[in-house]
Amino acid sequence: MIRSDGRRPQQLRPLSFRTGVLDFAEGSCLVEMGRTRVLCAATVEARAPQFAREAGTGWITAEYGMLPRSTLQRTPRERGATSGRTYEIQRLIGRSLRAVAQLDLLGERTVVLDCDVLQADGGTRTAAINGGFVALALALQRLSQTGELTSLPLRDQVAAVSVGIVDGVPMLDLCYEEDVRAQVDMNVVMTGSGELVEVQGTAEGHPFPRSALDQLLDLAWQGIREILAAQRKALDEAGVVLPI
Numbered sequence: 001m002i003r004s005d006g007r008r009p010q011q012l013r014p015l016s017f018r019t020g021v022l023d024f025a026e027g028s029c030l031v032e033m034g035r036t037r038v039l040c041a042a043t044v045e046a047r048a049p050q051f052a053r054e055a056g057t058g059w060i061t062a063e064y065g066m067l068p069r070s071t072l073q074r075t076p077r078e079r080g081a082t083s084g085r086t087y088e089i090q091r092l093i094g095r096s097l098r099a100v101a102q103l104d105l106l107g108e109r110t111v112v113l114d115c116d117v118l119q120a121d122g123g124t125r126t127a128a129i130n131g132g133f134v135a136l137a138l139a140l141q142r143l144s145q146t147g148e149l150t151s152l153p154l155r156d157q158v159a160a161v162s163v164g165i166v167d168g169v170p171m172l173d174l175c176y177e178e179d180v181r182a183q184v185d186m187n188v189v190m191t192g193s194g195e196l197v198e199v200q201g202t203a204e205g206h207p208f209p210r211s212a213l214d215q216l217l218d219l220a221w222q223g224i225r226e227i228l229a230a231q232r233k234a235l236d237e238a239g240v241v242l243p244i
């Protein structure tokens with residue numbers, strides 16, 4: 001089966017990571033997954049939240065937003081209260097990055113990842129995690145170069161991808177057109193060693209069997225391995241040697 005954009009069911013969209021796209025951020029990355037584009041910027045603050053200081057650790061958190069014309073119709077800017085969707089995605093990005101960080105080695109610092117969606121064609125949260133990890137690693141590398149850290153406090157990589165069942169066919173890395181008509185829609189976050197960080201899966205209309213879940217997780221891991229390799233290549237080219 002050939003999909004609407006010419007891909008096979010088990011094929012990722014074209015993927016790229018451009019590092020160092022912002023002059024002032026400690027780490028930055030523009031990630032593109034197909035037509036989805038997310039700008040990720042890492043800021044290092046010389047303080048940690050009170051609960052982290054009490055635990056003797058640093059902290060990593062994230063903010064996420066969509067530009068008004070990142071979508072087909074204009075999406076109004078969020079003013080005042082953060083929407084439930086945005087808040088949930090921000091928490092997901094933060095959890096994913098903290099899962100592979102050694103917060104006790106970060107010191108009393110907070111790294112804030114700002115993930116701004118420039119264009120949305122499905123998979124914005126997974127793209128934000130993928131680009132967020134690259135931006136985080138770049139920021140930690142800068143701290144290491146200035147002598148503020150003796151090593152990169154990372155225990156592993158982390159990456160994410162969407163999978164789903166569309167027209168009865170398991171598919172990897174759904175674009176928007178596939179996402180809106182999927183019978184099963186799932187986001188999977190995994191570490192470089194293949195451990196699960198988060199699985200968000202939903203049946204639309206009809207339940208799906210355990211065998212389909214296993215098949216989708218296998219498909220996600222296939223795609224995540226490719227994303228991990230692309231992250232590592234981009235970081236290698238930027239002079240970042242991951243300690244993993």
